Amino acid sequence: MTGSSSSQQTDKTIETTEIHSHSPATAEPESNEQVDRKETAGDERQPKAENQVPSRSKRRGLSLRIKATTTAIAISVLPVLALGGMTYYVSERSSEQQANQAKQSGNPSAADIIYLTFLLKRQLQMGIAIGTGAVALLALAIALWLTNRSLRPVLGAAKTAAETAKLLRREGGETESDLEFSGADELIALKTDLNLLAVQIPDLLKQQNAEGDRTQLLTDITLRVREAQDLDELLTIAVREVRQVLKSDRVLFFRLEPDGNGTIIAESVTPGFPKARGAKIFDPCFKERHIEMYRNGRVRAFDNIYKANLGECYIQLLEQFSVKANLIAPVLKDGQLLGLLIAHQCSAPRAWQQSEITFFSRLATQIGFALDRRLPAEQKAEAEAEEHFMEITLRIRQSLKSADILTTTVQEIRKALQADRVLVYRFEPDWSGTVVAESVLSGLPKALGANIIDPCFKDRHVEQYRNGRVRATDNIYTANLSDCHIELLGRFGVRANLVAPIVQGKELIGLLIAHQCFAPRTWERSEIQLFTKLATQVGFALDQAAVLEEIEQARQELEGALRPRDRAIAAASFGLCIADATQPDYPIVYCNPAFEKMTGYSHSEAIGRNCRFLQGADTEPDAVAQIRRALHEQRECHLVLKNYRKDGSPFWNELTIAPVQNEQGEVTHFIGLQTDITSRRQIASQVQAAAQAVTQTTQDNESAINTLSLEAALQAEKIAEAFNAIQAMASSVREVAFKARQAKRKMEDADRAVRAEDRAMRQTEVGMTGIRETLLKMVRKTEYLDEVSRKITQTMLSLNDFVSQINVLAINVAVEVGRAGDDRESRELMAVAEAVRSLTEQSATATSEIEDLMTEIKTAINEIFAVMKQEAKQLNDETKWVAQSRQKLTQLVAINAQTSDLVEEIAQAAAAHAENFTSVSQLVRESATMADRTSEQSATVANSFAYLLAVAREMGTTAAQLDTE
Ligand SMILES: Cc1cc2nc3c(=O)[nH]c(=O)nc-3n(C[C@H](O)[C@H](O)[C@H](O)COP(=O)(O)O)c2cc1C
Missing domain, CATH: 3.30.450.40 (GAF domain)
Structure with missing residues (x-):
């Protein structure tokens, strides 16, 4: 997906383009453009002119101008100088003759004659010299003017001929050094050049014709290119036509992007060679090295890419398209490099002719013009594309x-x-x-x-x-x-x-x-x-x-680092401002919200101003002076001064100003901490006033309290005495009550004893009655028992008869069985009869025993019966005595109860008295206690007052201090 596999070179990707400059240019194009030409050794570029002219390289000598000038000088100046010399000589001679004649005449003295002779000589010499010089100069000027005038056409012709010859030589492939002939006589050069021209003019004419043809071609192609409907067509026509004219294997147009990369957007190629259209070329060096040169019109020609010392990767690139030789010309528009027109020779190296190079370069120029005209449409599309790009970019970068x-x-x-x-x-x-x-x-x-x-x-x-x-x-x-x-x-x-x-x-x-x-x-x-x-x-x-x-992230980190401090400053309850110490008049650069709140000035109103805007009419000048000094000395200061809020209301500002130094120890800022202590001051004065009032009041009441305290103490003493007396009375009354109660208790004991006696008697009486009744019941039951015994005896007798009869029966059974034999049944009956007999025997025994017992019981009952009768009579007598005793006891109990009531009343009365005494003494004691307390409290109050006084005094002092801070 990412172009990651080995052979991922796309059909359109070209990796690099490297173009090197290797040797100095070998030719100069006719136009401004510069042609870099890479030729191979021994490469025959251009057929040389058939009629070679002798080389002028060896021709050396004085130039025509120098020769003519020297001659003119000689002709004009020398005769004048000769004439002047002769005149000088003649005059010298004649002056000497005149001197001799004067000597011989004997008139003037010898000295006069010598002096006269000298003067004459001088005059003569000067006259001759000036005259000769002037004439010589005049002659020289005339000679030079004449020489120059006559030389000008000759030199002009020589120059033209030289330039023409130079061009011809260049066309003929001669080097620059071959053309060197400076210093040669122009006439000789002219002659040579004329010879050259004469020799070359036929070739020139031929070339001229070819040039004419090419110009015509150029015009035709230009016309066709310009007729193209759009850019694509324009370029397609251009590359096709150029390839036809140059008879090269490929011509292409390389469109350059602003970033220095580019794409081959038009191509005409001989069938059989690889196509390059659409290829993108990325060459990091291209931009740096070549764009500027091409922009300056450079044209490059490589006759053989393998001998042109090109970079390896550039050669590889060219090889992809089978290039052996190439020719490159810039396509410019208003000095802007739009692209490159490139011709390739693929079949073999090729020596590009100058005329071809020139033609190629002109055509590139023409394409530039055509593009210039075409471009508005393309520019519009490009502008739209650019706008589109900008829109997307904007959205991305948003x-x-x-x-x-x-x-x-x-x-x-x-x-x-x-x-x-x-x-x-x-x-x-x-x-x-x-x-x-x-x-x-x-x-x-x-x-x-x-x-x-x-x-x-x-x-x-x-x-x-x-x-x-x-x-x-x-x-x-x-x-x-x-x-x-x-x-x-x-x-x-x-x-x-x-x-x-x-x-x-x-x-x-x-x-x-x-x-x-x-x-x-x-x-x-x-x-x-x-x-x-x-x-x-x-x-x-x-x-x-x-x-x-x-x-x-840095901001967050910074914020994280600063946040606690900033928050602390922002949240501080005290005002804080920072002034810039490096600026004149220390303007505020920061103030916290508490400062804004305290002063009423917003951050923006405070920033940039000196803090003195907080001062007003009553601000203490001393305090301000103190600050000024501290700031001047760059030290901390702490004071309280009156400031004014924005609304004009005053407040007491407890101000601390401290300098802040940078790493170099220079004070860069001052920090001011402001605290509004107005309310603290008010409280302080209130406290002071209160303390004063307390002091006064305390002093006023101190003696009264002391008296009160004393009186309370006396009162307490007296109450204590009363209390003791009452206590004594109360205890004697309590004693009476106690004794009365003791008496009462004894009577009660007696009463209880009597009552107990009475109860015992009554119980005895009841018990006797019960016994008597029991005895009677026993007598009756004994009688009944006797009756029952008799009946039992009767029953026993009848039972005895019954048993006897069974016994007889049993004996009969035994007799009968004996008779019957000794079988099994008989044996069983015998056993039964035996058992019955045994039983009857036992019954008879038991019955006689029971009879005996019954007789004994009867006797016993009779005895009991007699005793009980006796007992019952005695009991009756005793019961009567008990009843009488009880009557007497009841009377005693009644009397006892009355006495007890009386004693009780006495005891109660005594108790009541004692109680009264107790409550009175309680009251007295409470009074005493209260008096004690009063006394203590008075003392405490007195002490408190003393303490309060001290505190009040202290407070007064502190408040005074607060006030002055
Ligand atoms: C950081 C800072 C804070 C200050 N805060 C106050 C202030 O709160 N109230 C005040 O009256 N002056 C304050 N001053 C003092 C004044 O700005 C000024 O320096 C002072 O009035 C002395 O200067 P002057 O004599 O030029 O007025 C502060 C100065 C600085 C540097």
């Missing part, structure tokens, strides 16, 4: 977070390209990668999150993508991709893809990839361009986001 940028990117680009999938593939440090953002047509497999590991990617492609390579694959199945790469792309349904690098900072961080899934797709140049530019923008946006994120 997001400030990396994740948002990527999401927006894939969505926007997919929309813009109408692609089936756009994704961002992000590299890991080991060059594997993950799809981190994806926009995909619904129904297609999703690639988001897919992790792709390609071991070859690092070695093969990283560098290329780093250098800005963009790959457009129209059809992955014909793009010569490796099987595993095709398999990978196939997994995501890809048929065509477009891959551009995302570079963040200088790091290749990922790839922007567009997929076409349902069919192959020919990626248009404009699409590739847009895609590439957007990939670049994504890199910028990510870069920006990274910076922002870093800044944000």
Whole structure:
């Protein structure tokens, strides 16, 4: 997917273009453009002129101008000088003769004669010298003027001839050094050049005709090119026509992008050679090395790429298109390099002729003009594309977070390209990668999150993508991709893809990839361009986001570090302001909310001002002076002064100002801490007043309290005495009551004893009656028992009879059995008869025993009966005595009860008295206690007052201090 497999070179991708400059230019084009020409050794470029002219390189000598000038000087100056010399000589002689004649005449003195002679000589010499010089100069000027005038046409002709010859020589392939003839006599040169011209003029005429033909061709092609409907047609015509004229194997137009890369957008190629149209060329060096040269009109010709000392990769690039020789000319528009017109010779190296180079270069110029006219339409399209690009870029860059940028990117680009999938593939440090953002047509497999590991990617492609390579694959199945790469792309349904690098900072961080899934797709140049530019923008946006994120993180860290302090300052209850100590008049640069609240001035109102705006009419000048001194001496100060709020209300400001130093120990700021202590001051004065009042009151009441305390103590003493007396009375009354109670208790005991006696008697009486009745019942029962015994005896007798009869029966049975024999039944009957007999015997025995017993019982009963009768009579007598005793006891109890009541009353009365005494004494005691307490409290109050007084005095002092602080 990312171009990671081995043979992933797309059908359109060309990796590098390298063009080197190797040797000095060998020719100068007719036009301004410069031609770099790479020729091979021994390369025969141009047929030399058939009639060679002798070389002028050896011709040396004085130039015609120098010769003529020297001659003119000689002719004009020398005769004058000779004439002057002769005149001088003649005059010298004549002056000497005149001197001799004077001597001989004997008139003047010898000295006069000598002096006269000298004077004459001087005059004469000067006259001759001046005259000679003036004449010589005049003659020289005339001679030079005449020489120059006569030389000018000759020199002009020589120059023209020389230039013409020079051109001809260049056409003939002679080097610059061959043309060197400075210093030669122009006449000789003229002659030589004329000879040359004479020789070359026929060739020149021929060439002129060829040139004419080419010009005609150029005109024709230009016309056809200009008639083209659109840019494509224009370029198609241009490359086709040029190829026909040059008879080269390929001509192409390489469209240059602003970033120095480019695409071959038009091509005409001889069938059989590879096609280059659509190829993109990425050459990092191209921009730096060559753009400027081509912009200056450079034309380059390589006759044989293998002998031109080109870079290896450039040769490889050219080899892809089977190039052996090439010719490159810039296509310019208003000095702007639009592209390059390139001709290739593929079949063999080719020596490009100057005329061909010139023609080629002119044609490139014409294409530039044509493009210039065409371009408005293209420019419009480009402008629209640019606008589109800007819109998308804007949307991408609106997001400030990396994740948002990527999401927006894939969505926007997919929309813009109408692609089936756009994704961002992000590299890991080991060059594997993950799809981190994806926009995909619904129904297609999703690639988001897919992790792709390609071991070859690092070695093969990283560098290329780093250098800005963009790959457009129209059809992955014909793009010569490796099987595993095709398999990978196939997994995501890809048929065509477009891959551009995302570079963040200088790091290749990922790839922007567009997929076409349902069919192959020919990626248009404009699409590739847009895609590439957007990939670049994504890199910028990510870069920006990274910076922002870093800044944000740093800000957060900073904020985190500062927050507690800032919060503390902002939340401080005291005002805080910071003044800049480096600026005149220490303006405030910061104040906290408490400062704003305290002063009523907002942050913006305070910033930039000196804090003295808080002062007013009653601000203490001493305090201000104190601050001024402290600030001047850059030291801390602490004081209280009156300030005014914005609304004019005064407040007491407890101010501390401290200097802040930087690392160099220079004071850069002052911090001011303000506390509004107005209310504290008010409280202090209130406390002071209260303390004074307390002091006064306490002093006033102190003696009264002391008296009260004393009186209370006396009162307490007296009450205590009363209490003791009452206590004594109470205890004597209590004694009476106690004794009365004792008496009462004794009477009660007696009463209880009597009553107990009475109860015992009554019980005895009751018991006797009961006994008597019991006795009677026993007598009756004994009688009944006697009756029953008799009946039992009777029954026993009848029973005895019955037993006897059974016994007789049993004996009869035994007799009968004896008779019957000794069988088994008889034996059993015998046993039964035996048992019956035994029983009857036992019954008889028991019955006689019972009879005996009954007789005994009867006797006993009779005895009891007699005793009981006797007892009953005695009992009756005793019961009567008990009844009488009881009557007497009841009377005693009644008397006892009355006495007890009396005693009780006495005891109660005594108790009541005692109680009264107790309550009285309680009261007295309470009074005493209260008196004690009163006394104690009075003392405490007195002490408290003393303490209060002391406190009040202390408070007064503190408040006074507070007030003055
Ligand atoms: C940081 C700072 C805070 C200050 N705060 C106050 C203030 O709260 N109230 C006040 O009256 N002066 C304050 N001052 C003092 C005045 O700004 C000024 O320095 C003072 O009036 C002495 O200067 P002057 O004589 O030029 O007025 C402060 C000064 C500084 C540097």
